[in-house]
Amino acid sequence: MATIPKNEIQGRIAALQSRMTNCETPLDGVIIVQYTDLYYFAGTVQTAHLLVPTSGEPRLLVRKVLERAQADSPLADIQGLSSMRQLQEHVEELCGPAPWRLGMELDVLPAASLTFYEKLLESASFTDASPAIMDLRSVKSDWELDQIRDAAVLNDAVYKELPQVLKPGMSTIDLQATLDAFMYRAGGLGLTRFRGLNLECSPGVIVSGPNGAIPGHSQFPIGGKGPHPAYPQGGDRDPIVADTPIICDYLSNTTGYFCDQTRMAVLGEMPQEALRILDGTGQVLRHIESLLKPGAVPEAVYESAVAAAADAGIAEGFMGPPGYDVGFVGHGVGLEVNEYPILAPRMRQPLVAGNVLAVEPKVTHPQYGVVGLENTYVVTDSGPQRLSAAPEDIIAVAA
Known part of the structure; x- marks a missing residue:
């Protein structure tokens, strides 16, 4: 099913075909191979090539597993691809005689793979179809x-579970493992998908205290000591200290689409300075909400958010430890966690209705770790909807 x-699927294919023919140099076809894009355009992540011509039905050429792809996908034309040498025959049939101008996902396709396709399809020139694909995916139906x-x-269920399981003596790793297991049992898929090289993260990230303030190598506003040099980010095995902020950032998905949300917890009472910082991030969040309208320029939203953080007295450590800030305050979210639009410098394509963004003003404090909030919103013609x-x-639990 x-x-x-x-x-x-039909609407997405038609929108892609329109961009293929209306771009500055029209394409003869697009070949999609990345799992997330395959799911978006074909409804399956079986290993395959989705060949999209400029008009007519696309063809899904499956390397493994044909029967599962046929069960997953609503596409009409699904065939096996027993040998990569057969790919040229399918291109000729759907895209016409050579030479061809073909698009592929060059933002994620390894250089060695591109070289392979260039040799396999010698009469083709390749261009990057990723901007068109990501732009289409940035507007949600x-x-x-x-x-x-x-x-x-x-x-929401994860955060309702949190006060039931948070106990004195737990580490942030203990807490995360408990909540991760709860999320799996409650219907979560577990897998977290990012676009790009060296981007990885567990579904939940929980840090607390000075260990949480340690800068991380990732492009996330939460760093953390991590459990091991092989995974040097996020929580660790030290016991959570009473009266110290605990930040919990969870990515949930039940059908491949993510909601990104952050809430604060504490064993005991939240320190007054942490409350002040949290109030400041809430002010920044409300300010950003007021700007999330069609036509708003992401770069301008980012700059306004940074100014709002300064006005709220939380400029130091805003979006990362000093010198290690991540340079954004929000990001698109959907089938991947780092989609367009991004509320960041040099991002000038205006927001449109249907954009979905996770907005996450956070502050790193040397004593308290990371303090902040995060919500996922959809941009509508009348403003953001949470x-x-x-x-x-x-979320406070007795120490």
Whole structure:
């Protein structure tokens, strides 16, 4: 049974074909191989090549496993590809005689793979189809928003579970492992998908105290000591200290679409300075919300958020330890966690209705770790609609 409705897939293919023919140098076809894009355009992540011509039906050429792809995908033309040498025959049939101008996902395709395709399809020239694909994916349909809302319900359940399982003597790793297991049992898929090289993260990131303030190598505003040099980010095995902030950042998904949400917890009482910082991040969050409208320029939203953080007295450590700030305050989210748009410098394509963003003003403090909030929103013609379901209240448990 198809997991994505047929009309959704048809609309996405048609939108991609329109961009292929209306770009400055029209394409003869697009070959999609990355798992997330395959799921978006074909409804399956079986190993395959999705060949999209400028008009007519696309063809899904499956290396492994054909029967599962046929069960997953609503596409009409699904065939096996027993040898890569057969790919040229399919290109000729769907895209016409050579030479061809073909698009591929060059932002994620390894250089060695591109060299392979250049040798395999000698009459083709290749260009990057990723900008068109990511731009299409940045605008969510009503069906996609329903998937993110389902993920938000699961995320809310995780935070409702947190006060039931947080106990004195636990480490942040203990807490994360407990909540991760709860999320799996409650319907979460577990896998976290990012776009790009060396981007990896568990579904949950929980840090607390000075260990949480240690800068990390990742492009996330939460660093952390981590459990091992092989994974030097996030929580660790030291016991959580009473009256010290605990930040919990969870990515939930039930159908591949993510909701990204952060809440604060504490064993005992939250220190006054941490409360002041948290209040400041809440002010910045409300300020960013007021700017999330169609036509808003992401770069301008970022600059305004940085100014709002300064006005709230939380400029030091805003979005990362001093000297290690991540340079954004929000990011697109959908089938991957780092989609467009990004609220960051040099991002000048205006927001449109249907963009979904996770907005996460956070402050790194040397004593308290990381303090902040995060919600996922959809941009609508009347302003932002919050998709995150959990209350923003501190989750306090007796020490």
